[in-house]
Amino acid sequence: MKILLTTKAGPRGQLRKTVTGEWLRVGRNAACEIHLPDPRVTLDHGMIVNRDGLVYLEGESGSQNITRKTVRSVRLKVGEPIEVGPYRIEAQAPPAGFDGALVIELAHPLPQATGFRSRDLTLASLGLTKRWAAWLLGLAVLVAFLVIPAGRVLDLPWRDTAQVAGTGDRFWNPGALILAHQPIQARCASCHEVAFEHVKDRACLECHSAIGHHVGAGMKPASLFEGARCATCHRDHKGVKATHRDDDKLCIDCHRDLPSRAKDARAANTSDFATSHPPFRLSLPTATGLKRVRQGDGPIVEMSNLTFPHSVHLDARGVRSPLQGRMKLECRSCHQPDASRRAFEPVSMRKHCQECHALQFEPAVTTREVPHGKPAEAVTVIEEFYANLALKGVPDSFQKAFGVPGEGLLRRVGEPSAADRQNALALAGRKAKQVSTELFEVRVCKTCHSIERAGDDWKVAPVRANNTWMPHARFDHKSHQQAKCANCHAVAQSKEASDVAMPTIKACRECHGGSRPAEGKVTSNCMQCHGFHDPAHAWDPNFKPRAGAKVAGAP
C-alpha cells in the first residue's frame, strides 16, 4: 500500500512524505515508517495494516512482537483521530494514487518538568565523589606511612612530626627479627645506617666483634669472599629463629669443587655427608705441634709418651686397688664430662690415677708420696726424707729403710764425730739415689712414663695425651648419651697407649644420613657438625667506605 504522510510540526509547518509497504511500523525506532520521536512512545509501538481500509494495531507494552498479541485494534476513519502515546493520528481522504492519507500531530508536547528532581537519580548526584575520595585516601596513606616516617629517618624539616603523629618507621618493618636482635628492633638505624644503601658489615661487627672468619689470613679471605656481605648469608626480618638457611646449599656451592674456588684449600671436596664426605681428619699433638691426619691414609698412632693399656684397666674381673681391693673400672671412672657435658675433662693423674698408682717411695716406713710432675722435686723429697731419717730416725724405721741396724745420728748419746756425720750423710745419699733410680726407672714412674736418664737426673718424656681429636666438629657427647661408649670407641682390647680409638665416618653413617631424609637415618646437613665462622681465624673485614648521609640515629 501507499500512504501519504503529513506530519504537523509547529503551528503552521508541516512535512509530507510518501511511505509504502505491506504494513507500516509506528514507533520511536528510526527504522519505523511512521517515526514518532518522543520518549513516551516505545521503540516499536504499533503498526498500521490495510484490511479494507487502514487499521492501527498495538501490541502489549514492551512486547517485541506486536503481531503476536494485539491489545488494541482501531479502524482509522476520516474525522475520527486516534491517540498513540502523545501523538494524534487522523485519517483523511486519500488523494488519487494513494491507498490512504494520515496526519500526525504531537498533541501533548513534553512538559517542561516531570516532577522529579533529576539530581536525585544517580549516585554522583548525591555528592558521592570518586576523585576527592581518591585524593584523600591516597594522601592520607602517603603522609602517614611515608612522609612522616621519612621526615624523621632522613632528617627532613618536619622530622618532629613523627613523635606527635604516633606513626613512624616501625610500620616499615617487614617481619619479625630474631630474638637476639629484638632489643634493637625499635632502632632501625642500628643496622640500616645509610639510606638507600645495603646494610654494611660494619654495623654487624659493632656487636659481633669476636666473630671468626671462615678461613685464615693465608687464604686471603677478602678476595675469596669478594662481594659477599654478612647479609649474603644472614637475612633478618625472617622470623624469630634464624637468619640463615639450614640446608647445605651455601656450603656446597663452594665445597663441591673447592680447588676451583680456592686453590690453596686443603679440605677435600664434599657435597653430602651420606655420599661424598671424605674420611675424618684427626688432630694429633706431635713434638712439632698439631698434625692433621686423615683416617684411612695409613695407621694412625698416638704419640702421647705414655704407657697405658685400656685392656688391663677395663678387665672384666676388675683391677686391684690398694685401698678398695678389687674394683671394676668403667669409662666414666676416668673420662668425666666437662661442665658443658659435650666433651670430657682431660684425664688427670691426681684425680684419676693416683689412688691406685700411688707415688710412695718408701712404703715400709711411710705413706708419703713424691710430688707428681717435676722429677727434680721428687728427688729432693727423697733426699730430704732419707737425710732426716739418718739424723732422727728411730731404730725400727732406720733398720727398715737402710737395711742395717741403727738409729738417727742425733739420737745417739754424745756429740757425733765428723766421721759419723760423713757416714750418715753418705748412707742417706746412697739410699736416696738407689730409691730414686728404682722409683723412676723400675717401680713407679716407669709404669706410665717414658723415662730417660740424664746424668744424675731423669727426664720424663713430655706427655701429649690428646683430648680434642676433631676440634672443628661440633660433636656433642650429651646428645649421644643413649649410645654406649664402646659403640664408637673400641678400647676394650687396646693394649697400647698409641692405639687410636676414634670412630671413622663409617661408624657415624650407621646412624647419620645425608641432607636428604632416608629411612632409619638421622638427616644430617653440614651445619649439624660444622660451623662457618672459625674462631681461630680473626675477622678481616673489608669495610666498604661509608657513603651518603647517615640515617638519623645511626651509630
Added chain:
Amino acid sequence: MKHYSILEYARFRWFKVAIATCVLSAAVYLWHDVAPKPYGGSWLGYTLGSIGAALILWLLYYGVRKRRYRSTSGTVQGWLSAHVYLGAALVVIVTLHTGFELGWNVHTLAYVLMLVVVFSGMWGVFVYLRVPRAMTQNLGDETLEALLLRIADVDREMREKALSLPDRLFVLVDRSVSGGRLGGSLLRLVSGRDPACPTAAAVHAWPSIAKSLKGEASRLDKEVYGLLLQKHQLLERARRDLRHKAVLDLWLYFHVPLAFMLLAALVAHVVSVFIYW
C-alpha cells in the same frame, strides 16, 4: 552479529596471557630456592615485585586510556579485557612477591589494598555481566525518561479526575502527586525501595476507603484507582532502574579511590624498602 563480552575478547586472549603469567610465576616460585624463606627481597621477589608494580601502574592508566577517544592503541574493549584478566593475575603475582610474609606494616597494607581493589573490580565485572540484562527486562523498549514522562501524564490525569472524589481519596491522590520522590539517598537508590512512598500507601489504603462509593463516584474511583496502580507500577520500574544504575556505579566508588590509595601505599612500600635496603 553475536555479542562478545569483554571476557571473551579476541578468543580469550588476555585470559590465556593471565593464566600463562600465573603458571609461569608459580613454577619459578616453586623452583626458586631462597634462604631462609621466600621473601620480596630475593631476585625473584624483586622481579615479581617489579612486574606487579608495573602492572598496577598500567592498570591505573586504563582510567586515562578509556577517556582518550581518539587513541588508536588497541580498542577500549581490548584494554578492558586485558585490565580485567591482568588485574586478576596481579593477585597471584603479588602474593608470590610477598612470599606469604604478612604483618602489621605498610607492605601488607599495600598488599591488602591491592586485594580489595582487585576484588572490587571482580565485583564490577560480575555486575556488568548481570545487571544490563535485568535493566533490559525491566525497561523493555522504554527509557527512564519515558517512564518519568508517563508518570507525569498519569499524575496530571489522576489529579483532574480525582477532583470529584471525596476528600479522603483526593488527599491520597494529592499526596501521591505532590509527595512522590525517586532516589535522593544512597539507601533508596541502591535498595530500589522507598518505605515512605505515598503512592504505595495510597494503593494500600484505597480499596477500604472506596468500598462505600456508589454511582458516578464509584466509576470515577475505579478509573483513578487504575491510574494509581499504573503509577505505582511505573514507580517500581523506575526505582528498579535507578537501583540497576546505582549498582552499576557503586563498585567504582570503591574501585577507583582504593586504587589511588593503593598507589600511595605502593609508593610508600617501595621507597621505605629502599631507604632501609
